[in-house]
Amino acid sequence: MTVTTDASSPDPALSVRNLSTVYEAKAATVHAVRDVSFDLRPMERLGIVGESGSGKSALALSILGLIEPPGRVAGGEIMLGGRDIAKLSDRELGSVRGKEIALVLQDPATALDPVKTIGRQIIEAIAAHEPGLKRSAARRRAAELLGDVEISHAEQRLDEYPHQFSGGMRQRVVIAMAIALNPSVLIADEPTTALDVTTQAQVLALLDRLVDEHRTAVILITHNLGIVSEFCDSVAVMYAGRLVETSGVDHIFESPTHPYSEALLACVPNPEKLAQGPLPAIAGYPPDLSSLPSGCAFAPRCPVGRDIPQCHQEAPQPHAVSGPAGPAVVECHFAEARIREASR
Amino acid sequence: MSRVVAYRLLGSLAAIFGASLLAFLIMRVLPGDPARIILGPLATPKALAEVNHQLGLDQPIFAQYWHYISDFFTGNWGYSYTLNASVSSLFVERFPATIELALFSFVLTMGAAVILALLSTYRHRPVTDAIVRGASYIGFGTPPFFLALLLLIIFFKSLHWLPGPEGRLQVGASEPPAVTHLFLIDSLLAGQLNTFWESLRHMLLPAIALGIGSFSFMVRLLRANLLEVSREPFITVARGKGLPRWTAFRRHALPNAFLPTLTSAGLVLGEFLAGSVLIERVFDWPGIGSLVFEAIVKQDFAIVQAFILLSAVIFVLVNLMVDLLYAVIDPRVRIPAVTSA
Numbered sequence: 003m004t005v006t007t008d009a010s011s012p013d014p015a016l017s018v019r020n021l022s023t024v025y026e027a028k029a030a031t032v033h034a035v036r037d038v039s040f041d042l043r044p045m046e047r048l049g050i051v052g053e054s055g056s057g058k059s060a061l062a063l064s065i066l067g068l069i070e071p072p073g074r075v076a077g078g079e080i081m082l083g084g085r086d087i088a089k090l091s092d093r094e095l096g097s098v099r100g101k102e103i104a105l106v107l108q109d110p111a112t113a114l115d116p117v118k119t120i121g122r123q124i125i126e127a128i129a130a131h132e133p134g135l136k137r138s139a140a141r142r143r144a145a146e147l148l149g150d151v152e153i154s155h156a157e158q159r160l161d162e163y164p165h166q167f168s169g170g171m172r173q174r175v176v177i178a179m180a181i182a183l184n185p186s187v188l189i190a191d192e193p194t195t196a197l198d199v200t201t202q203a204q205v206l207a208l209l210d211r212l213v214d215e216h217r218t219a220v221i222l223i224t225h226n227l228g229i230v231s232e233f234c235d236s237v238a239v240m241y242a243g244r245l246v247e248t249s250g251v252d253h254i255f256e257s258p259t260h261p262y263s264e265a266l267l268a269c270v271p272n273p274e275k276l277a278q279g280p281l282p283a284i285a286g287y288p289p290d291l292s293s294l295p296s297g298c299a300f301a302p303r304c305p306v307g308r309d310i311p312q313c314h315q316e317a318p319q320p321h322a323v324s325g326p327a328g329p330a331v332v333e334c335h336f337a338e339a340r341i342r343e344a345s346r
Numbered sequence: 347m348s349r350v351v352a353y354r355l356l357g358s359l360a361a362i363f364g365a366s367l368l369a370f371l372i373m374r375v376l377p378g379d380p381a382r383i384i385l386g387p388l389a390t391p392k393a394l395a396e397v398n399h400q401l402g403l404d405q406p407i408f409a410q411y412w413h414y415i416s417d418f419f420t421g422n423w424g425y426s427y428t429l430n431a432s433v434s435s436l437f438v439e440r441f442p443a444t445i446e447l448a449l450f451s452f453v454l455t456m457g458a459a460v461i462l463a464l465l466s467t468y469r470h471r472p473v474t475d476a477i478v479r480g481a482s483y484i485g486f487g488t489p490p491f492f493l494a495l496l497l498l499i500i501f502f503k504s505l506h507w508l509p510g511p512e513g514r515l516q517v518g519a520s521e522p523p524a525v526t527h528l529f530l531i532d533s534l535l536a537g538q539l540n541t542f543w544e545s546l547r548h549m550l551l552p553a554i555a556l557g558i559g560s561f562s563f564m565v566r567l568l569r570a571n572l573l574e575v576s577r578e579p580f581i582t583v584a585r586g587k588g589l590p591r592w593t594a595f596r597r598h599a600l601p602n603a604f605l606p607t608l609t610s611a612g613l614v615l616g617e618f619l620a621g622s623v624l625i626e627r628v629f630d631w632p633g634i635g636s637l638v639f640e641a642i643v644k645q646d647f648a649i650v651q652a653f654i655l656l657s658a659v660i661f662v663l664v665n666l667m668v669d670l671l672y673a674v675i676d677p678r679v680r681i682p683a684v685t686s687a
Contacts, residue, residue, distance in 0.1 A: 030615065041393075063582070066585075068586065072470070093590060093654055096590050098588070099585065100586060100587040100588035101588060104586065105582070107579045107582060107586075108579070113579045113580055113583045114580055115580045115598045115601075116580075116677075117601050117602060117676065118597075118598070118601075118603065119677075125589060126584070126589070127587040127588075128595075130589050131588055162681075163678070163681060165677070165685060217481045262519040301682065324386065337548060
């Protein structure tokens with residue numbers, strides 16, 4: 003399942019620098035995404051994990067330029083195919099969305115228009131970028147795509163409506179629309195969360211095969227660390243709108259360096275430890291994104307820094323560290339110390 | 347599907363039965379003796395009994411109801427003693443004016459509601475939105491006949507822009523050759539552009555007065571639906587395919603927002619067809635409404651009784667049509683869902 007990433011290729015498929023997104027209401031400004039930077043290599047699979055409200059979905063929509071008022075992207079660069087798409091107008095972005103970056107959303111029940119046939123919705127994805135395409139050719143392509151996502155009798159099912167498909171099938175249709183034009187980047191926002199476990203595994207396996215075949219890089223947004231370990235090459239842990247730890251998957255599972263990553267990992271149910279009592283949970287709540295503390299956003303809940311004045315006063319900068327299972331970038335004052343501790 | 351139709355038909359029949367019962371009973375308990383009204387105060391008891399017998403009023407109440415119902419559905423709606431004509435012929439004569447006003451007002455109301463709902467929701471426009479909501483409050487809270495008078499004072503009396511309460515055309519003007527009996531269409535068919543223009547001008551104020559309440563209602567309903575639908579994930583997905591904002595909105599938000607308002611649109615049309623009594627009165631519009639108003643004043647029971655049942659039938663038919671329309675255009679009604687497999 004691991005993909006050999008081509009280290010000799012220096013150009014990332016997608017490069018995000020200092021991206022910030024705010025929602026401006028009368029009373030307060032919510033900082034949903036704060037100064038986020040990361041690179042996505044061609045064919046890399048990056049998992050972004052975090053609690054609800056940590057800004058994962060806002061990050062996905064920001065990259066696609068789909069933040070709706072009162073929200074807006076407040077700053078940053080999004081380099082894709084050699085240009086900064088954050089500077090493009092909405093109309094210009096139209097030729098990027100779907101063709102170079104595609105989107106798969108969480109809930110397949112609401113991701114398809116209930117009153118349009120599946121065929122029309124797939125053809126729409128193709129025709130948006132190939133205006134001269136003939137109807138019959140578009141239909142043939144759509145049927146092929148349905149076959150690609152392992153839906154049988156594709157030709158007939160094109161004329162059916164979303165309510166005639168099961169949840170897993172609908173998500174396959176959404177994936178078919180997303181890969182229709184061989185995008186170089188696919189952003190999947192919790193693509194399997196709304197599905198039952200068996201269907202989850204099938205959809206994930208399908209996604210795995212397709213992004214391999216289409217040579218697509220993936221940003222997989224999820225709160226399920228199990229899916230990350232199975233599917234991703236690298237992982238970014240998001241907390242209060244920032245990426246607090248970015249590394250290869252091995253590093254996160256072997257020596258999570260940020261105290262939040264460690265806490266998140268401790269919350270994953272482990273069958274061997276279930277007998278030992280209730281599942282651990284991270285004490286406290288994520289901070290209010292409209293009035294953030296001046297120091298580390300995790301400090302009030304942090305088992306390490308809760309009582310350390312520096313953590314409450316000074317926002318930690320990204321520290322590049324090298325752990326036993328590979329390098330990582332960690333936003334914590336104690337990153338190096340914790341790595342040393344873990345290596346002992 | 348056929349079960350849905352059968353169910354709806356049964357419901358429609360029940361509604362008409364209920365309305366007929368109500369109309370029948372109300373007319374029986376209201377004060378005033380029909381025979382006395384027809385014959386005048388000096389009639390002898392013998393003559394009164396004679397007329398009562400003619401009208402069937404000496405029969406048992408169930409028999410009276412049976413006659414009333416069967417007569418209604420065979421087109422025998424009684425005789426108007428004040429106008430010396432059969433009620434059905436009066437209705438046939440008056441109905442085109444009411445239909446034309448209702449349809450015109452319906453188109454105007456729906457058009458305005460759709461456009462304003464779009465303006466206030468497509469993109470973030472707080473000021474437009476506030477104006478639309480404010481206007482709909484005023485339209486909601488103003489009685490139509492009062493608004494009608496207000497419109498007349500402004501546009502007829504002060505500004506002289508539009509004609510006063512003189513019916514469908516100016517006094518003495520000749521009607522266009524009757525084909526559909528709708529002046530707007532007939533005048534166009536005959537190529538009488540001047541008549542078309544005059545007929546349009548005459549219809550504008552009554553149509554606005556008739557439609558303003560329903561407009562306020564529809565614009566709020568559409569606005570709420572559009573707001574809700576435009577937040578649906580499938581709009582984001584459509585935009586993610588690379589569709590321009592307006593295309594995604596038009597193709598995916600509009601149909602999904604309008605579909606659930608069909609029912610209300612049906613109610614509005616029914617109301618316009620059956621409920622324009624006061625508006626027709628104010629504008630001297632020669633439709634069913636004016637006829638019924640006069641009939642009420644003169645206690646001409648046959649007309650009122652037929653009107654109540656007729657408006658119930660119109661309402662039920664329009665709504666039945668809307669229900670059937672859903673089955674045709676909404677795939678979720680037309681095609682059964684497949685249980686998840």
